[in-house]
Amino acid sequence: MDFPALLRAVFALALTLGLIGLGAVMLRRFGPDALARLAKPKAERRLAIVENLVLDPTRRLVLVSCDGQEMLLLLGEGRVLAEGVAVGPPKDAA
Structure with a gap:
């Protein structure tokens, strides 16, 4: 070379x-x-994850909002462990 x-x-x-x-x-x-x-802005989404809290390496709590209704899900081991706990908007501390 x-x-x-x-x-x-x-x-x-x-x-x-x-x-x-x-x-x-x-x-x-x-x-x-x-x-x-x-990209062009998309239409308003109906589903959103509001908050996510890891409890331990296998379980987590997820607060999901769908059409203005908030639901609390307990996820773990590749499946939903507890579902459908409806929660309202946070109350003012005042």
């Missing part, structure tokens, strides 16, 4: 690594949801 071919390979490697680094910096700067911000 002669010197110009070696030099061309080193420059190609440097260019490739530079482009990968530039892509990483741009992804960090604009965030993973940059494409979502460019």
Whole structure:
């Protein structure tokens, strides 16, 4: 392998690594949801996770809102352990 071919390979490697680094910096700067911000806004969603509380490594409580109704779910072991506990909006402490 002669010197110009070696030099061309080193420059190609440097260019490739530079482009990968530039892509990483741009992804960090604009965030993973940059494409979502460019897309058209979607219609109002009916289902939303309001809050999530991890109880232990296998169980978690999830507060889900559906059509303005909030439900508390106990999830664990790949299934719903307790469901359908309806909760109202939080009451003012005043």
